[in-house]
Amino acid sequence: MSAFIQIFTDGSARGNPGPGGYGIILRYKQSVKEISQGYRLTTNNRMELLAVVCALESLKTNTIPVKIYSDSKYVIDAIEKGWVYGWQKKGFAKKKNKDLWLRYLSVAKSFKIEFIWVKGHNGHPENERCDVLAVEAALGTSLLVDQYFEEVQQHES
Structure with a gap:
């Protein structure tokens, strides 16, 4: 079995x-x-997607297969x-999180990725740790501005 x-x-x-916040473990x-x-x-869905995007963007190589575990x-x-x-073919018409989906599509195309769904809040050690990281980040004091989301929110108000 090859390494991943x-x-x-x-x-x-x-x-x-x-x-909101996200948590990632890379191993x-x-x-x-x-x-x-x-x-x-921000929203929960944006943070779930941004976690995947940022994880892929943080990798220093795209020559090793990747397994992504998410709830x-x-x-x-x-x-x-x-x-x-x-x-994407429809230009993300009436779809949320276009900015993050475009980032995902851009970064993901250079990786061999397998997704594995894990049931959240069910004792999966790494998922539980990522949840702690995400919640701590959301409750932290160094919060960034989710620029795209806040602009969209402002236009919808």
Whole structure:
């Protein structure tokens, strides 16, 4: 069996929309790295998707296969069932999170990715840790501005 990079992700929003964050664990052989970031106003789905995007963007090589573990049916189904490619063909008309889907499509094309759905809040150690990271980031003091989301929110108000 060839080696692969494991990526575990989770997103959280305290209110939907509200302050949010994501948590990531990257594992390759014996190396483990944790990444998290919080945003002052966002949604849970944006944080779930941004976790996957940021995890892929943080990798230093695209020559090793990647397994992404997520509890987000939104993210996994959109990709695995091909919905995102249909949305792309239609210019993401009436679809949310166009900015993040475009980032995902751009970064993902250079990787060999397998998605694995895990049931959230069900004792999966890495998923539970990612949840802690995401919640801590959402509740933190160094919250970034989710510029695209806040602009869209402002135009819809």
